[in-house]
Each structure stands twice: as C-alpha cells, then as structure tokens.
Amino acid sequence: MASPIGTRSIAKRVIATGAVVAASSLLLTACGSSKISGNTGAAPNASQSVNAEGADAALVALVPAALKTAGTVNIATDASYAPMEFKDASGSIVGMDVELGTAIMKKLGLKANFANANFDSILGGIAAKKYDLSLSSFTATQAREKAVDMVTYFNAGEAVAVLTGNPDNIDQKNLCGVKIAVQSGTTEADEIKNTINPACKKAGKAAATASEFTLQTDATSALVAKRDQAMMADSPVVDYAVKQSGGTLQKIGQDYNTAPYGIVLPKADGQLAQAVQGAIKDLIKDGTYGQILTKWGVSSGALTDSQVVVNGATS
Structure with a gap:
C-alpha cells in the first residue's frame, strides 16, 4: 500500500487477527481470522435481522452480458480487516463488506464469490481481469481513480x-x-x-x-x-x-480524515458501476443496508446515498 494507487481508502483502508500473542488477552490467529478474546467471527450484533430482498429486474438489465452468463462475480478482498472483511473460526470470509457485497449481487441476480488477496495486489488483479471488482475498504484517491472507478458505500475516518x-x-x-x-x-x-x-x-x-x-x-x-x-x-x-x-x-x-469507501470497478465499465450503484440505493431504501451496518456495529459510517466516482476525489 506504499504507492498512492495501493493506498487503502476516497482517502483509505485497513483488522482481523494474526499470530497468537502470549500473555495477552488479545488472541490473534495466524491464518488471518479474527478470533479475538474468544470471538468466533460472529457479527457484534449477530441477532440483528437482515432483509432477504430479491433481484431488481431493472438493475439486472444493466448487468454486462458476460457477468450474466457467468452468474458469479469474483470479488477481491483482504480478509485481515475486521469487522469489514476477515476470516471466521471456520476459515470463511465474513464481515460487513462481505454481507453487503452479497446483498448487492443478489439485487443484480448474481452470486458473490469472495477471494482473499493481499490488499496491495488487488488493483493490479482487477486490471488483469483476475477479479471482477473489489469490496475491501478502499477509500478513493485521485491517484487510484486513474486506474479504477468507484461506487461509494460507507464513510470511515482514520484513528x-x-x-x-x-x-x-x-x-x-x-x-x-x-x-x-x-x-x-x-x-x-x-x-x-x-x-x-x-x-x-x-x-x-x-x-x-x-x-x-x-x-x-x-x-x-x-x-x-x-x-x-x-x-x-x-x-x-x-x-x-x-x-x-x-x-x-x-x-x-x-x-x-473521514471519507467514503468505494467499491472498486474496472475503469470505464460504466454499465456495471450503474448497476452496483443502483443496488446500493435499493438497499438503503429498503432498509437492508442499515440492518447490515447495525449487525456489524458500524452504523456511524452509514451513507444516505451512493455516488459513482470517476476522477472525483479531492485527495
């Protein structure tokens, strides 16, 4: 993440868990799962119900033909960043971004497949068409937007x-x-x-x-x-x-330095960006978005609208 384009944020990005630390109440597992002090990877508010809305026909119509044919969208994420994306005790990738991404793809009539990747390799992977898009707590920067487009979905600061x-x-x-x-x-x-x-x-x-x-x-x-x-x-x-x-x-x-996170999309793939943006707007309107954020304890970062960001960052 040393280069501006590798930076994780529409200015950032970054927890989960790693090696066991002796004499500490913070237990981190080397596989990158977020098992902290007995946490099994469940959402902080796991009992929060989440809507099970189906596909939106108007948005499905915007999905590029190749993705419709495939039926599955390959989504890159760095699963070391709880509560946004991390591995649970079973090794499954979970988190707010994962649940939101799954709901977005459901709106588009697609299945989400999340692939774990080192954060600073993700943009290159999208450019090489290894992944279709990424939800991985990316903030938009001017340098990053030279390589990819983004659809905003969450606000986060630095701490x-x-x-x-x-x-x-x-x-x-x-x-x-x-x-x-x-x-x-x-x-x-x-x-x-x-x-x-x-x-x-x-x-x-x-x-x-x-x-x-x-x-x-x-x-x-x-x-x-x-x-x-x-x-x-x-x-x-x-x-x-x-x-x-x-x-x-x-x-x-x-x-x-609070700024929006963006879903990372291939440059100039406007049709897919519009579909993803429309899905986020739907999820905000029907309440699913708020329920997911509440479930993962990050409601303070909620947006009231989504924007497609193309060379629009100010940092």
Missing part, C-alpha cells in the same frame, strides 16, 4: 490505537519519533511518509517509524506484543480491535 493507559504518553496530533504499526499500501502508511514525517522534519523533530505489515492482523499483533508503540488504521478497524482486545488496547484522540 490511532495504543496500549491501554497510553504508557508512552503518545499524542495523536504529534506522532514524531513514535514507532507505528501500519498495514502496507494504506492511506495511513502514505500519511506517515508524506504528511507526518515531513512535518516532523520541518519542526526539527525525529521522524515517526512505520512498521509496515502485509496483513492488518500482524500490525495489531505488533502493538499488542509491544514491538510498536501505536497502530494507525481506519476507524472501524481500530474501534473493533479495541472492543475485542479485552482491555489491552485503547483509542486516543478523535477520528480524522
């Missing part, structure tokens, strides 16, 4: 987590000299390089050190194991990690 009690007295607004765990290719990784460290240099302070990991789960493990002093990730990911940590982690400061 910083530390060990409970903030033993190093870290200030979210002054991260100079701090060793920060971050997922590669994310907006947060770019922020350290392009915003935080230039400001530290200008102020005559030591640069922050970014410990970059392929999986967000490994970034979380590094903080829990005290190999790093802080972790930067998207706000829903940090909030979920804190809730599941059994008191090991806390968030400091406020969420910032």
Whole structure:
C-alpha cells in the first residue's frame, strides 16, 4: 500500500487477527481470522435481522452480458480487516463488506464469490481481469481513480490505537519519533511518509517509524506484543480491535480524515458501476443496508446515498 494507487481508502483502508500473542488477552490467529478474546467471527450484533430482498429486474438489465452468463462475480478482498472483511473460526470470509457485497449481487441476480488477496495486489488483479471488482475498504484517491472507478458505500475516518493507559504518553496530533504499526499500501502508511514525517522534519523533530505489515492482523499483533508503540488504521478497524482486545488496547484522540469507501470497478465499465450503484440505493431504501451496518456495529459510517466516482476525489 506504499504507492498512492495501493493506498487503502476516497482517502483509505485497513483488522482481523494474526499470530497468537502470549500473555495477552488479545488472541490473534495466524491464518488471518479474527478470533479475538474468544470471538468466533460472529457479527457484534449477530441477532440483528437482515432483509432477504430479491433481484431488481431493472438493475439486472444493466448487468454486462458476460457477468450474466457467468452468474458469479469474483470479488477481491483482504480478509485481515475486521469487522469489514476477515476470516471466521471456520476459515470463511465474513464481515460487513462481505454481507453487503452479497446483498448487492443478489439485487443484480448474481452470486458473490469472495477471494482473499493481499490488499496491495488487488488493483493490479482487477486490471488483469483476475477479479471482477473489489469490496475491501478502499477509500478513493485521485491517484487510484486513474486506474479504477468507484461506487461509494460507507464513510470511515482514520484513528490511532495504543496500549491501554497510553504508557508512552503518545499524542495523536504529534506522532514524531513514535514507532507505528501500519498495514502496507494504506492511506495511513502514505500519511506517515508524506504528511507526518515531513512535518516532523520541518519542526526539527525525529521522524515517526512505520512498521509496515502485509496483513492488518500482524500490525495489531505488533502493538499488542509491544514491538510498536501505536497502530494507525481506519476507524472501524481500530474501534473493533479495541472492543475485542479485552482491555489491552485503547483509542486516543478523535477520528480524522473521514471519507467514503468505494467499491472498486474496472475503469470505464460504466454499465456495471450503474448497476452496483443502483443496488446500493435499493438497499438503503429498503432498509437492508442499515440492518447490515447495525449487525456489524458500524452504523456511524452509514451513507444516505451512493455516488459513482470517476476522477472525483479531492485527495
């Protein structure tokens, strides 16, 4: 995620779980599943009912012929980013993006097949036609929109987590000299390089050190194991990690740089983008969208409308 096009966010992206951390109440499994403090991968509000609406004929008509013939849409996602996308105890990919993506495809008369992929490989995979699209907590940036189009579906900010009690007295607004765990290719990784460290240099302070990991789960493990002093990730990911940590982690400061996530689509595939956008609008209108967000504990990021973003980001 080091390059702007690899950045995870219409400015970001980033939890789930990784290697077991000894002497910690935060249990992370190496397979990338989100088994934290006994969590089995169930949604935070698993009892929340979700509508079972069928296909929308008008939207089905917009689906490109090749996808209609295939009947299944291959959707890339980085399953290390709970509660958005991660693996449950059985190894199945679950999360808000997964449930929403499945509902979108149902509106289009299609079946969703989610494929796990490293975050910073996804855009290249779409360009190579390995995947049809991606739901993986991508925020839209101008650089990214040179390669893909996006349909907005959720708002997220960025956030910083530390060990409970903030033993190093870290200030979210002054991260100079701090060793920060971050997922590669994310907006947060770019922020350290392009915003935080230039400001530290200008102020005559030591640069922050970014410990970059392929999986967000490994970034979380590094903080829990005290190999790093802080972790930067998207706000829903940090909030979920804190809730599941059994008191090991806390968030400091406020969420910032809030911007929409976008479903990533091949460049200039306008017909598919319109179909996906229409499905999101349907799901918002019929209440399914709100039910899914409530189920996964991320209602604060709800949008009231969806936009097709083509060279429209401001960052």
